[in-house]
Amino acid sequence: MAIIKQIESLYDICGRESILQSDPGGLIPLPSWVADDVVIIGPQKSKTVYLIHSPDSRESQAFYVAATACMDKRVSIAGQLVAESSIIKILKQEKTGSKLTTKTSSASDQILFETLMKEAVAENVSDILIDNSNGRYTVKFDIDTIVRPVRGITRDEAEAMMRHFYQNIADQDVVEDSIFSFDKAQFAAGDGIWNDQKVRVRYQSKPSFPEGCDFSLRLLNLSDSAGFNRYTDLCLSPSQLALFQSMNQTESGAVLVAGITGSGKTTTIKVLIEECLQENPGIQIRTAESPPEYVIRGARQHHVGEDVSGETDVYAETVKELMRMRPDRIYIGEIRSRQTAELFSKAVLSGHGVYTTIHTDSPYEIITRLEGEGVSRDVVSSGNFINGLIYQKRLPRLCNDCKLPLDANTDLNKRLSLLKTDLSGVFTQNPEGCQSCGNSGVRGSIVCMEIVKPNRKMRNALRKKNEQEFYKYWLELGQEAGYGDAVETALYHGLKNMVKGIICPTHIERRFSGLTPLLLKEQTHTWSEDNGFSIPLV
Template sequence: CTEIYFRIHNDLLPVGGQTREYGERLLATLYGAMTSVSDSSYKPTERQDASIADRDKLPPELYGVRIATVPTNEGSLMVLRLLYNDVGENLDLGSLGFSAQQVSDLQRLKEQPIGMNIISGPTGSGKSTTLQRVLNGQILEGEGKLHVLTIEDPVEYPIEGAVQTTVTNAHTEEERSRLFSAAISNAMRLDPDTIMIGEIRDRASAQNALRASMTGHQIWTTLHANSALAIVDRLIDLGLQQSLVLDHTVITGLISQRLVKQLCPHCKRPLLAHLDQVPAALLARLRQVIPDRLQDVCISGPGCEFCSHRGTIGRTVVAEVIVPDESFFRHLRMGEKCQAWRYWKESLGGRSIVDHALDKVVAGLIDPAMAEKVVGHFQGAVAASVHHLHVVEADGAA
């Protein structure tokens, strides 16, 4: 049979089923009739990637759809990623969930004329949305005097005022990597002020991005890494020279972000009134890290009409933003990763992604159990560093 699921706020929800024959016709129709690819024939025994970019085939709130297919031992799997064009006129990074200090750090990075700023996080963590708002804000603040060029595979979100280019006509992963790397190299000859690279995916694209940041360009890009600090390890693992990676005039920003479901303000419940619904181990960790703030913590409610009976209303960013300086990178050059982390937190006022999640827990914005599923256990977080931040309650990030 054919099973259909929607992913809503990161949870897979079944929405019905059909016969196997219906599913095969549905996948072939979606791929063959709607995608904008040169080879539009659906091949259920092969892995295929495509996109739907023709606006006439999409509702107004969608900018595009990315499609990926793979054969399985029981049939075929097709995943459609919906790309919403919902930035509007709201360019405030704080409404995505970034703290006031993180917004200030990101603004500082936007205003630097050179250097590479790298955002890490898993698929679906809002990296593209953050990039879209950063670049839209930069273009607006530059009053049209900046040349912003993007290199994407494919173009995901519209960035008004930017020249957006896509890498196309690649039939293999090797050819795609070669064309992507060549596009980065070519971009440096097109007189850009800022280059946005959709993703650093291999050694060649990493080297070209680094070269661009060393030749008078500001670079914004994404990379798969487990934390802001792990971005450095990932770049070195890709084969970049440590001396260049650990240069604060070349790598100017390290950002890691995740998305956590945000509690419905109408039906969320106070933790202390429902202790029996919280795992004992989690409660013990909370008593350790925020012993004086338990009365401010809330957990997910039963759901109501306001939140469509989910208990949550969208998702919010939890992040860490490192603006490295010479001393921070000096520790890393000497192999002193723990000292670098301590220096960032104590001397530069850094707050980790766990700290940021805890801030939102004590603000009553996110459920501690939901937060730990995203950022890991709160064990070891410093209670004294947890402050109640003013966080705008919004629908979260895409």
């Protein structure tokens, strides 16, 4: 029998207007020690009810007492439902208007947190989100960039679980405050072992209006067997891979990786650094991260603390300290302030190879963002300051065991005809999924990447703030140097994987926008309305 994990699923069966018949004023009042694990719910003027019990109470005395009470009252049991203890608590709260007042985490709450973490690690969850909506708390899993609700919990369970993590698991050198608070935004990070895998958890809380708090837990698997470690793990095209490798071989200059949160920027940096260290044994690469997300094998990693007072840019201070230690290359976790951007610039100009990440929407916009943080275009466009600009999006992979052929008679198919290419290899997500993908229709994710390595003409275009000229020269350079499809954009490479049956076209449109002539013109380099792509997708 399936276990009910969300209150709405329970109401779909029993009806939202049903009342708690096991309450003291109900048709079948039960002792409080019974009602902790077993409740009875049904319509107000009906002798047909549902008996709802927690997973471990089916053979318990409490279940026997509840079932016997139904028989004594000559009440018909329409069904026996198994619900998580959290759902029974939420049901009692909503039907009686009671409010739980627990302020300390109990052993059961710690077990709930451990169970949640084991389930998340087993399913390769990247983020656990606990969202509050009108007092209801829902746990959601981000799996392969798709967020789905998995269970409901009470406010007190949410608070107790997060307090347990913050005060018992989080590294006390990383937490912003020594005491957990449900009423203020807090950051923390800590490591634990679940399912025999070491996982780093990055915690962020944020109070929500009008009451309550939302939580986000980023899960970073630190086990050697987890994550991407080699160039080939990134699933780049052969031309992209060759460009990626050549960019990483240069000793000086900056490599900047851009994308939204969750796009895999840090993973890409991890691959770049680990490959560089394997190809160049003996060089020293130091990192400044807040906090370190992965174990980068061979690198000397340094945690950057937070100055709650805001009086000191701790990130910038750490970068200064690292530069005095004479590393060959530096990884600055993120350009997050003008002072950090200034030190990034000084590190590059002093001859260091520098890796960093930044939040922008394209390779060209990386330069605009740097300028906004105080790094002049004259500096950015000088000499070999920029070694590589990378922009990426992460999209879910279709499950090979249940993906569906493209339906020819849809509006989507009409939009895909703009590509002017063979669509026989295009597949779509199965909404019901299968056992292989946990009934999600997707399994794993893939990065769609745009890589740019500027030459002199492109640097001049940057200096002049001429984006059109910048990409024109990039195409010319690609043709001269034989870069192939590496000169194309993230959208192009998403479409390339789509026609191979790896990515669903619906996910392409969700991440990039609906396919139109304007989108294809603006976000690819070689598409025309008359001829499609000059660099074929297939």
